[in-house]
Amino acid sequence: MDTTGENDAVTTAPEPSTTTPETTAAAGTTVTNRRQPFPRGFLDTISQGWAERPESVPPRREAAAWAKRRRDAVSAAFPGDRLVLPAGALRQRSNDTDYPFRAHSAFAHLTGWGADAEPDAVLVFDPREGGHDVTLYFRERAGRETAEFYADPSIGEFWIGPRPALGGVAADLDLATDHLSAFAPADGDRVLDDDADLTRFVSELRLVKDDWEIGQLQLAVDVTARGFDDIVADLARIIAHPRGERVVEGVFHARARSDGNAEGYDTIAASGPHACYLHWTRNDGSVVPGDLILIDAGVEVDSLYTADITRTLPVSGRFTDIQRRVYETVREAADAAFAAARPGVRFRAVHEAAMAVIAQRTAEWGLLPVTAEEALDADRGGQHRRYMVHGTSHHLGLDVHDCAQARRDMYYDGLLEPGMVFTIEPGLYFQVDDLTVPEEYRGIGVRIEDDILMTTDGPVNLSAGIPRTADDVEAWIARHAR
Structure with missing residues (x-):
């Protein structure tokens, strides 16, 4: 929820997906009936005065090795196919309030990413000779010089706290990672929940627990x-x-x-x-x-x-x-x-x-x-x-x-x-x-x-x-x- 008054003209964010800070300030009008524009002084200074954020490399979590075995089983079952397994997206509860995010169970099973998984992440199996190259795509942290950092209450770090970095997640999960913007769907993709055989296989893969x-x-x-x-x-x-x-x-x-x-x-x-x-x-x-x-x-x-x-x-x-x-x-x-x-x-x-x-x-x-x-x-x-x-x-x-x-x-x-x-x-x-x-x-x-x-x-x-x-x-x- 907002932590400011509805008529606060200094710190209330604009609607994130439709308006940039520059156009909001220039227009001088609200995007919705409660969110107000940022003044020029805020826009000129918000990206300044921040300490460097060291990118820590966490130790590999215990689940990573087990998840790798499961991915190997999926790869062997679908040779030559490009497989796409989305984590899922935030779902609206009411107005601008979302339900707590929980990743799709098959995504969690194959990555080892649990309660800390990122919304909109996608696990992709790209076919190659002898198997697949597997990449985890997700929305990496935004730089503080971007509008996303402070203007988007759904994903902006000013609102929800730090988001993980690509390198940290790669080390944590023992997976190749890339920014979500680098992922592009392709004709012929086998997508979880749309592809019956893939959905069935990853469900049956969980019948026997390790x-x-x-x-x-x-x-x-x-x-x-x-x-x-x-x-x-x-x-x-x-x-x-x-x-x-x-x-x-x-x-x-x-x-x-x-x-x-x-x-x-x-x-x-x-x-x-x-x-x-x-x-x-x-x-x-x-x-x-x-x-x-x-x-x-x-x-x-x-x-x-x-x-x-x-x-x-x-x-x-x-x-x-x-x-x-x-x-x-x-x-x-x-x-x-x-x-x-x-x-x-x-x-x-x-x-x-x-x-x-x-x-x-x-x-x-x-x-x-x-x-x-x-x-x-x-x-x-x-x-x-x-x-x-x-x-x-x-x-x-x-x-x-x-x-x-x-x-x-x-x-x-x-x-x-x-x-x-x-x-x-x-x-x-x-x-x-x-x-x-x-x-x-x-x-x-x-x-x-x-x-x-x-x-x-x-x-x-x-x-x-x-x-x-x-x-x-x-x-x-x-x-x-x-």
């Missing part, structure tokens, strides 16, 4: 665990506020920003009947003792890798009998899914294992008009899905739903491999007006979600340190209540 990525995902999970602990520690204030769900969101946001980059997705803080709405992100309700609160949240760290965790807490600190029954059934389903996950098993088998438990228990409780076996019939069944309409698992990485452009036979029908990271997140949701369930179930929503790494020896729960049994959740809350 050791560096696994470390980043564990870091994201660890920071997320601290965020959940912050929420439990602040339950008294959350309960006291009329919009306690929003306080939950704010507490988690503080941890995500202090120890990471941001949240990997909009936090779901769903208390009471709101927990039955799968993507409840309004987060404007109260948090009432006696209810459950479902919190689905994940920290995105500076590398842009994100966690995705859900825990369901009894607001009063203790589950009622019916809440505990539902909760432990969901945990039973999660444990069954975990037990089914093994190298060489089809990914969809994880979901099938969880749904078998959901069908069995809801049938036992008399909620289904058919037997569990009939409900599980692929063609005529599905009655139990009324209470768990979503899938049990998705891949996780740079995107919270990672590898989404992969082919079905590589994803849902694909085989689990060591290095894959995915969620296990069964749930049960009995909406407050659902007449197919007894009244004591209505308004109860439970989901337990963990982040799972497949290894050669089987699955490892990266988020196992966050309490997940009913007894452990109650003890967790009690520790903070003392």
Whole structure:
């Protein structure tokens, strides 16, 4: 936002892309209804009196070597083709306010540039004999003698702070760099998101994570665990506020920003009947003792890798009998899914294992008009899905739903491999007006979600340190209540 008054005629910048300082001063008129021209004295002196800016050469970041291996795989898959992978541009939020920039996930994967990536940057693979020459083009810092330095609030360094230099980024990422103005699109370019084969390949390239990525995902999970602990520690204030769900969101946001980059997705803080709405992100309700609160949240760290965790807490600190029954059934389903996950098993088998438990228990409780076996019939069944309409698992990485452009036979029908990271997140949701369930179930929503790494020896729960049994959740809350 502007840090000056709307009628300030000395320091308010002109509209950057349409007017130069010289023409603005000469015209003596505003470009918009709030931005005023620079006086001649400002224009004559703004480029003077600045210290030299030494160009530092940072050490190569750890991600660079891993990104190079990924680029080599892309190059081998598309011999002779010119590949263009844009980072993306700033997107307008309102008037002259933009959303925070986040680079395209494939761009981040192939460069190692995370939260510090520059808008409008482009990674280009130029074909040559035996491979490609790869160049990262971006908008280098502007000289202080240029209008861009002080007159452009979107990219000017007077407004947003220092921008990186070509040499520094080249050393940091171990990549050839050039100014964005040197990049020119050409006929025949294969452009990410426009070219289906390229988009699919770079998505499938992320299905199996390397050791560096696994470390980043564990870091994201660890920071997320601290965020959940912050929420439990602040339950008294959350309960006291009329919009306690929003306080939950704010507490988690503080941890995500202090120890990471941001949240990997909009936090779901769903208390009471709101927990039955799968993507409840309004987060404007109260948090009432006696209810459950479902919190689905994940920290995105500076590398842009994100966690995705859900825990369901009894607001009063203790589950009622019916809440505990539902909760432990969901945990039973999660444990069954975990037990089914093994190298060489089809990914969809994880979901099938969880749904078998959901069908069995809801049938036992008399909620289904058919037997569990009939409900599980692929063609005529599905009655139990009324209470768990979503899938049990998705891949996780740079995107919270990672590898989404992969082919079905590589994803849902694909085989689990060591290095894959995915969620296990069964749930049960009995909406407050659902007449197919007894009244004591209505308004109860439970989901337990963990982040799972497949290894050669089987699955490892990266988020196992966050309490997940009913007894452990109650003890967790009690520790903070003392």
